[in-house]
Every structure is written in C-alpha cells, then in structure tokens.
Amino acid sequence: MTLNIMMGRSRGVRRWMLSAMMALWVVLVAVGAARAELSDREQFVNLIYEGRLQEACDFLSNRPAEVVGEDVKGLEPLLERYAELEATRRERKGASYGEAVEEARKELAAGEVEKALSGVRKAKFYAEDEQQFGQQEWVKQVVAEALLKAEQYLADHEWLKAGNIYGELSTIYEDEKQYEDKTKECATRARIESLYESGEDWQEQVKGIKMDVLAEISYHVENYYVDDPDLRKLTLGGLESLALFTQIEKLKENFPVLADSEKVGAYNERVAGLIEQVKAEKQESFSETDLMRAFVKFMMINQETLELPENLVTREFVDGAMFKLDQFSGVIWPYEMDDFQKHTLGKFSGVGIQITMDKNKLKVITPIFGTPAYKAGIEPGAFITSIDGESTDGITIDQAVRKITGPKGTIVRLGILHSWADDPVDIPIMRDTIIIHTVKGAKLETDDAWDYLIDPEDKIAYLRITSFTESTVEDLHEAIRQIESSGARGLIVDLRFNPGGTLRAAVDTADIFLEDGVIVSTKGRAVDSYEGKAETDGPQFDLPLVVLINNISASGSEIVCGALRDHGRAMVIGERSYGKGSVQNVIRLANGASRLKLTTAYYYLPSGICLHRRDDAKEWGVDPNIEVALSPEELRDVMELQRDAEVIQNHKEANGASAADEEQGATDADEAEGEGSVTTTTSTAPAEASTQPAKKEYPRVDPQLETALLVMKTRLATELPWKPVLQEEKLQGIARSPVSAIGPKSTAPVVTEE
Structure with a gap:
C-alpha cells in the first residue's frame, strides 16, 4: 500500500511537471508570436529604446x-557616426x-610605492575587467608593498598617511570591507589627534556640552531613527572611540596624565573589559537603558x-556612537551652531561647492x-585634501564648511585631488x-539669455537643472515658455551633477511633466508618511522627454528622474544615481545649545523602490533605461563642455582667453562639424629633437548627451513613444538580462507598479 501511495504521488508530480512545462511552452510561443508580429520598424525602435544600438x-x-520607411532609414548615418x-x-x-599601467609599473620599479598605488587606482578605472585587473601579479605586488608601508605608518602614528593607503585600496577592492574599516579607523584617530592636540582650541569645541544630553540623544535614536537601531553597536562605537584616546602619542602635551603608564594601563584594561561585556550582550534586547548603563560604567x-x-x-562617546548610525546623522554641538544656522539660512559667503x-x-x-569654485575648475568627484594648508584627513563635514566659508572677498586655499591626477x-x-541660478540652456547667448535649442534642425531642446531651490520652478516655467x-518637438533634461535641494521644488518640477500620479513618498519607522502627487490642474508640458543622470545626481534629482521613469514619461540615460534617499530631521535638544540631525525616513519612488543606498546595498538610486558609463x-570633458556653454563667445578675450584658447576652440568646433576626426599634438621643435611619440589627443565629446540625441531623434522620426514599449514588457513579465551595446553595457529595467 505504501508503494502504491508513493507511485500515486510520483504520477501526480509527473502530471504537475508536464502541466507546468506545457503552460511555459504556451507562454513562450505567445511571446514569440507577439514579437514576430512586430513590424521591422517597431523592432528597430525597440532596439534603440533598449540601448541595443549596435544591433539597431x-x-x-x-x-x-x-x-x-524613409524616416527610419534616414537615421542610419546617425547610427554609423555613433558607432x-x-x-x-x-x-x-x-x-x-596602457598609460596608467606604465606609470604604475615605473613608480613601483623606482620604489615609490604610494605613487604606484595611485597609478593602480587610475588604471582600474580603464580596465575592461576590474576584478581580473586586481588579481594580476604586479598589482598584487604593489598592494603587498603598500600594506607594509601602511603598517609602518601605523607604527609611527602617521594616521593620515596610513589612511590614504587604505583608502586607495578600498577603491581598488571595493568588495573587501577590511580596507574600508581600516580607513575609518585611521580617520577616527586622525580626527581625535587633530581636535585635541591644538592647544586651548579643543576646550572651545567642547564648551557647553553636558553629560545629560546623551540620554536625550539615545531616546530620539531609539524611538525615531528610520530603522530599528542597533544600540549595542552604537555603544561599542562610543567606547571604542574613547579607547583610542590613549593610543595617540601627540595628545600627551595637552593631557599629561597620558604619560602616567600606571593610570593608562588601568584605563586600557578596564575599558577593554567593558567593551567585552557589551559584546557579550544580546543585540536584540540591548536597550537605551543598557547604553546609559555602559556609559555610566565608563565614567x-x-x-x-x-x-x-x-x-x-x-x-x-556620542560622536563615536553616531558614526555607527549613518553618514547623514550626527550632533551639531554648541561650538558649531553659529555656522550651522548661517548655512541653514543661506546668509554666508563661500566658494560654491557641495x-x-x-x-x-x-x-x-x-x-x-x-560660483568661484566652478570658475576655478574644481570638478565633481575631486577630493579636498587640505584647507588653507591644513590636511582634511579626519575632518567632519561641519568643520569643513566652517573652514571653507568666510567673509566675502577673502581667500581660501583648497588642496584639490582630481580623479585623473596623481597629486x-x-x-x-x-x-x-553665492547666487544660484539653477536652470541652464544649451548655450549662453547673453548674460541673462539662454539658447535652449541644442538641435535646431530637428527642434530638440535642452535644459540643465543644477539644483532644486525655491526659485527653480519659477525659472523652469520661464525656460519652458521659451x-x-x-517650436521645440522634444526636450532633453540634464540632471547630471545635480546634488538635490528642497523636496518641494523637486516635486513641483516633476509635476510640470506629469499629468497625475504619485511622484514620491516618504516612510519611516515612527514618523508620519508623506506622499507627493502630480496636480492635474497645473500647467503641463507634454513633449517627449529624455533625462540624463549620473552617479552624482542625488536626492531631489533622483526623485524627479525616478518619477518620470516609473510613469514611462521619460527615457532615462546615463549612470545609476547616487542613492541619497534619506530624510533628516533637525531636533532641538533640551538644553538649546545643540541639535540632533537624525535620519527619520526614506524616499520611495512610485514603483516602491527605496532610493537610499544602505551599507552593503547592491541596489540603490535610479537605474537608467540605457546605461552609458563615462571614464574619468x-x-x-563633459564638465568642460558644460562650462564652455556658459562662456559668452564675444567676451572670451576680455575674460582672459589667449590666442591659443581661441585656436583650440576653433579646432574643437571644426571637429564637431567634421567626420569625427581626431587631432594630435604638434610641436615647434624639430621632429628629431624628441624621441617620444606625440600623444594622441581626442576631441571632447559627451557620450551620454550624444546617446540622448540619437534616442530622441528616433522618437521624433517614428513617433513611437517609450511608454508602450515598456508597458508591453511589463505585461509580458519578461526580465531581460544586460545586453550588449556599442560601448558600455546597457539595460532597460522593467518598471513594476503595484
């Protein structure tokens, strides 16, 4: 009987598997038939909209x-030029x-380990396979020698130099968390050393801080932080920060007790024991009371x-604990309040950088x-290594803001390391x-007038939104009127390098392009939710849209492009956005002298996707429909092209442009109008005077904008919108794998709606 039951079950399983296979076969046949029914014209458009440009x-x-059709066939020369x-x-x-590898190898042979490591970091940007690149023997040799150098720096208490090496390694090996942890540890040591070795200045920076503020901060964190906080982790962060105090040699001058080996030994032993006690506690049951108890024991x-x-x-203790929470949460101490209020009110002078x-x-x-920073040539992604000659290692955001801002007309000197530079x-x-004008066009005609038509022949307009402020929406309405x-037929909206701004301005911007529907929502663990929707009675702009984003597009710009993508209103092209999708509340603490800046909610797109990049996250921000990644x-080039667009042509010489600049501008213009020819450098010296071959120069291009123009021209030529293409794939439930493009891999993610 048991055998019969088992045989019956076996037959049932076989029948179920057969039914499932038949159902799958029917679905595949139906999908194949649906695709086969598409005309050649529609198949071509699908390839373009999916970013499969070489196939197209x-x-x-x-x-x-x-x-x-003649209109589609007319796109062939554009595709050939794009190829x-x-x-x-x-x-x-x-x-x-090749140049970066050669440079790194040369520095390694010369014993310049840190310069060789910098060369490795640069070469990684251009490697075809980043994982394989990091496993090459010569790269491993550089890494091994760099680690030995870092250990020596640690032994010599050179926290900044050690941290720089670990920082380079964490960039080269992004998945190996130990390098990032080491970087953070060095940064903490450097911060403590920088803060407390500076004579009497440290006393001003801790003035007005009372111990009872900790109970209030821990209460807010436990009850209002966006996620259920790990209070044990925060407690350990605070204790570990205090444990480092005795390990920094330079503090002995201001704290003579650190030279007392007996007291230091007792302190170290007992603090280490307290840390082990906290580690032994269960994370799930560790409460605000346990945090306060551990702090009292430390006291x-x-x-x-x-x-x-x-x-x-x-x-x-508080700074060490908050460091474990997230990079946007923290305490604004009494010493920092004046600068914070100036920054909040916008009543300050500075250089104009985010x-x-x-x-x-x-x-x-x-x-x-x-702004002055823009005119000085500071580029997105650059690192600020020093301010007025003082290293920024270990500095906080608020400290940096305080040092960079200052009275109008005064000079600040910034040490800038660009991604393409060694030093x-x-x-x-x-x-x-700082006066912010956030809406730009394709080319500046006069001091206050923009030309928005980037392609007059096909009537394609272009505008760039650099941030979202109170005046953005008003300026945007005026730009759209123009x-x-x-007579524009399509619009490219450039949100690259846009760091965000006010939520209201971002929602109102998206509302201009949407008829109805949710734009963004916020959700937290213990705060009221918010939902921003498009208003149907507002002015609408209904021309086809392409939106450009990159990995610097953050916050408000992610809200706008995410909503337009999710609703099928725009084709999004570029790189995955930054992933700054958290909401901070600034809470006035009871003593009135400090503020708690606490993350209380996350932003969510209409599709339900959370914008924020959490630790160890694999997905965040807004993925473009077509990915076009840029090298450093x-x-x-893109930054320079955007800057050039703001230069009034007949004022170039008055603004200090040399004859060589004018000639280079003419060369660039000739290349733009020609057949994509490339130029090489020339020299006035006799050819035989140089044994080095001339380095080939390439014309400045904007591959992301070129892709946007090609996609928009396809849309205008065929009048086939993006939305039906995306809806068809959603209805079919087809999950596409990344597909090949002419250049970097391109994908068109399917947007799901609840």
Whole structure:
C-alpha cells in the first residue's frame, strides 16, 4: 500500500511537471508570436529604446527604406557616426589604461610605492575587467608593498598617511570591507589627534556640552531613527572611540596624565573589559537603558584613572556612537551652531561647492555653476585634501564648511585631488556671495539669455537643472515658455551633477511633466508618511522627454528622474544615481545649545523602490533605461563642455582667453562639424629633437548627451513613444538580462507598479 501511495504521488508530480512545462511552452510561443508580429520598424525602435544600438545599426543596414520607411532609414548615418564615436571611446580607454599601467609599473620599479598605488587606482578605472585587473601579479605586488608601508605608518602614528593607503585600496577592492574599516579607523584617530592636540582650541569645541544630553540623544535614536537601531553597536562605537584616546602619542602635551603608564594601563584594561561585556550582550534586547548603563560604567572608570573632562568624554562617546548610525546623522554641538544656522539660512559667503564624505575623505559632489569654485575648475568627484594648508584627513563635514566659508572677498586655499591626477594642486579661491541660478540652456547667448535649442534642425531642446531651490520652478516655467515658443518637438533634461535641494521644488518640477500620479513618498519607522502627487490642474508640458543622470545626481534629482521613469514619461540615460534617499530631521535638544540631525525616513519612488543606498546595498538610486558609463577623462570633458556653454563667445578675450584658447576652440568646433576626426599634438621643435611619440589627443565629446540625441531623434522620426514599449514588457513579465551595446553595457529595467 505504501508503494502504491508513493507511485500515486510520483504520477501526480509527473502530471504537475508536464502541466507546468506545457503552460511555459504556451507562454513562450505567445511571446514569440507577439514579437514576430512586430513590424521591422517597431523592432528597430525597440532596439534603440533598449540601448541595443549596435544591433539597431546592423538591423537597419539590412533593411531597405521601403520596409522600414524613409524616416527610419534616414537615421542610419546617425547610427554609423555613433558607432564611430564608440570605437574612438574604446581606443581612448585602451590608451589611457596602457598609460596608467606604465606609470604604475615605473613608480613601483623606482620604489615609490604610494605613487604606484595611485597609478593602480587610475588604471582600474580603464580596465575592461576590474576584478581580473586586481588579481594580476604586479598589482598584487604593489598592494603587498603598500600594506607594509601602511603598517609602518601605523607604527609611527602617521594616521593620515596610513589612511590614504587604505583608502586607495578600498577603491581598488571595493568588495573587501577590511580596507574600508581600516580607513575609518585611521580617520577616527586622525580626527581625535587633530581636535585635541591644538592647544586651548579643543576646550572651545567642547564648551557647553553636558553629560545629560546623551540620554536625550539615545531616546530620539531609539524611538525615531528610520530603522530599528542597533544600540549595542552604537555603544561599542562610543567606547571604542574613547579607547583610542590613549593610543595617540601627540595628545600627551595637552593631557599629561597620558604619560602616567600606571593610570593608562588601568584605563586600557578596564575599558577593554567593558567593551567585552557589551559584546557579550544580546543585540536584540540591548536597550537605551543598557547604553546609559555602559556609559555610566565608563565614567566611573574614567574618574578612577585618567579623569578626562566630562564634556570631552561625552562628545567622543556620542560622536563615536553616531558614526555607527549613518553618514547623514550626527550632533551639531554648541561650538558649531553659529555656522550651522548661517548655512541653514543661506546668509554666508563661500566658494560654491557641495561636499560629502566618501570613505572618510572630503569629496566634492559638484561645484555650483557660476560660483568661484566652478570658475576655478574644481570638478565633481575631486577630493579636498587640505584647507588653507591644513590636511582634511579626519575632518567632519561641519568643520569643513566652517573652514571653507568666510567673509566675502577673502581667500581660501583648497588642496584639490582630481580623479585623473596623481597629486593634489593648491587652488586659491576668493569667497563671494553665492547666487544660484539653477536652470541652464544649451548655450549662453547673453548674460541673462539662454539658447535652449541644442538641435535646431530637428527642434530638440535642452535644459540643465543644477539644483532644486525655491526659485527653480519659477525659472523652469520661464525656460519652458521659451522652449515652447521656439517650436521645440522634444526636450532633453540634464540632471547630471545635480546634488538635490528642497523636496518641494523637486516635486513641483516633476509635476510640470506629469499629468497625475504619485511622484514620491516618504516612510519611516515612527514618523508620519508623506506622499507627493502630480496636480492635474497645473500647467503641463507634454513633449517627449529624455533625462540624463549620473552617479552624482542625488536626492531631489533622483526623485524627479525616478518619477518620470516609473510613469514611462521619460527615457532615462546615463549612470545609476547616487542613492541619497534619506530624510533628516533637525531636533532641538533640551538644553538649546545643540541639535540632533537624525535620519527619520526614506524616499520611495512610485514603483516602491527605496532610493537610499544602505551599507552593503547592491541596489540603490535610479537605474537608467540605457546605461552609458563615462571614464574619468570623459567626465572631465563633459564638465568642460558644460562650462564652455556658459562662456559668452564675444567676451572670451576680455575674460582672459589667449590666442591659443581661441585656436583650440576653433579646432574643437571644426571637429564637431567634421567626420569625427581626431587631432594630435604638434610641436615647434624639430621632429628629431624628441624621441617620444606625440600623444594622441581626442576631441571632447559627451557620450551620454550624444546617446540622448540619437534616442530622441528616433522618437521624433517614428513617433513611437517609450511608454508602450515598456508597458508591453511589463505585461509580458519578461526580465531581460544586460545586453550588449556599442560601448558600455546597457539595460532597460522593467518598471513594476503595484
């Protein structure tokens, strides 16, 4: 009987498998039939909209105009020129890789380990296979010698130099978390050393801090932080920060007790024991009460050993704990309040850059267009290595803001390390009042007038939004009025390098392009949710849209392009966005002297995707429909092209442009109008005077914008919108794998709607 039951079950399983296979076969046949029913014209458009541009080029070359239509066949020269552009990009990338490798090997042979490591980092940007690149024997040799150098720096208490090496390694091996952890540890040591070795200045920075603020901070974190906080992890962060205090040799001058080996030994032993006690606690049940109990135990240890000031201990414990929370949460201490309020109200003078922390290094998100930093040539992604000659290693965002801002007309000197450079350069910048104009066009005609038509023949308009401020929407309405009056048929909206801004401005911007539907929502663990929707009674702009983004597009720009993508209103082209999708509340603490900046919610797109990049996340931000990744050199080209668009042509010489600049501008223009020819450098010296071959120069191009123009021209020629193409794939439930393009891999992710 058991055998019969088993045989019956076996037959049931076979019948179920057969039914499933038949159902799958029916679905595949139906999908295949649906695809077969598409005309050649529709198949071509699908290839373009999916970013399969080389396939589209091959497809069109084998179809006569009678089959696909004269309008589609007319796109063939554009595709051929695009293919030439991509071939040049591959050639340039290969040449840059070879140069970086040669440079790194030369520095290694000369014993310049840190310079060799910098060369390895540069070469990785151009490697075809980044994983394989990192496994090459010569790269491993550089890494091994660099690690030995870092260990020596640690032994010599050279935290900054050691941290720089670990930072380079964390960039080369992004998946190996130990390098990032080492970078953070060095940064913490450098911060403590920088703060407390500076004479009496440290006393000003901890003035007004009371121990009772910790209970209030921990209460807010436990009850209002966006995620369920790991209070044990925060406690360990605070204790570990305080444990480092005795390990920094330079602090002995200001804290003589650190020279007392007996007291230091007792302090170290007892703090280490307390850390082990906290580690032994269960994370799930570790509460605010447990955090406070651990802090009280530490205070008893401190009173019986080093007797460090209460305000110092409180600040170090809180800063160490908040460091474990997220990079956007933190405490604004009494010493920092004046600068914070100036920054919040916008009543300050500065240089005009948006900054962030990247692996504990001060990084430029983007300069604000038209500001002193922009005019000085500071580029997105550059690291600020020093401010007025003082290293930025270990510095906080608020400290950097305080140092960079200052009275109008004064000079600040910034050490800038661009991604394509080996060494930083010292750039003096005069502070000025920052006036932000956030809506730009294709080319500046006069001081206050933009030409928005980037392609007058096909009537394609272009505008760039550099950030979202209170005036953005008003400026955008005026720009759109001009675009519509010019007879434009399509619009490219450039959100690259846009760091965000106010939520209201971002929602209102998306509303201009959407008829209805959700734009963005916020959700937190213990705060009210918010939902921004498009208003049907507002003015609408209904021309076809392409949106450009890159990995610096953040916050508000992610909200706009994500909503337009999710609703099928725009084709998004470029690179995955930054992933700054968190909401911070600034909470006034009871003593009135400090503020808690706490992440309380995340932004969600209409599709339900969370924008924020969490630790160890594999997905974040907005993925483009068509991915076009840029090399560091191409990124620099794009920045220069955008800057050139803001130069009034007949004022070039008055603004200090030399004859050589004018000649180069003419050369660039000739190349843009020609057949994609490339130029080489020339020399006035006799040919035999140089044994080095002339380095090939490439014309400056914007591959992402070129792709956007090609896609928009296809849309205008065929009048086939993006939305039906995306909807068809959603209905079929087809999950596409990444497909080949002429250049970098391109994907068109399917948007799902609840």
